Amino acid sequence: MTRTFALLLALCSITGNLIAQTPPDPLGELAGATTRQWSVIGATSATGAACAAGEVQYTFQFKPAQVEVKQCTGGAWKSRTEAVTSWAANGKSGIAFGGTSYEVKSLPPNAPVCKGNANCVRLASVPDGKTDATTTIYLTR
Numbered sequence: 001m002t003r004t005f006a007l008l009l010a011l012c013s014i015t016g017n018l019i020a021q022t023p024p025d026p027l028g029e030l031a032g033a034t035t036r037q038w039s040v041i042g043a044t045s046a047t048g049a050a051c052a053a054g055e056v057q058y059t060f061q062f063k064p065a066q067v068e069v070k071q072c073t074g075g076a077w078k079s080r081t082e083a084v085t086s087w088a089a090n091g092k093s094g095i096a097f098g099g100t101s102y103e104v105k106s107l108p109p110n111a112p113v114c115k116g117n118a119n120c121v122r123l124a125s126v127p128d129g130k131t132d133a134t135t136t137i138y139l140t141r
Helices: 001-022 027-033
Strands: 035-040 055-061 065-073 076-083 085-087 090-097 100-107 120-125 135-141
Touching: 027 035, 027 090, 027 100, 085 100
Parallel strands: none
Antiparallel strands: 035 055, 035 135, 055 065, 065 076, 085 090, 090 100, 100 120, 120 135
């Protein structure tokens, strides 16, 4: 009886540790339960206002899984909507849109790139085998 109890306790402990280590859903982290808007760190323009060249804003939507990408071109916002898919491989997970796969990682506000923003996320592109070039996007909301 004691051996059975010890075995059950060990099994529950291992199961609890596995559940606790489940990584967050990358799309859920970006979209929340419905939608969330993110701006590239350093952008100063508000949606609807005149913008500075190169600024980009992302609005992630959980269902259907998509992202609206707004880019500043010629002082005005131009938008496009792209489907988002989730992926997992080799112990990593992330999202893909616009032909690129990204790992998603939350960063602490004290990370230098976050500039004190409490909500700070890094999207790092994953090499596709055709090129080793990577892109890193730092977002805040």
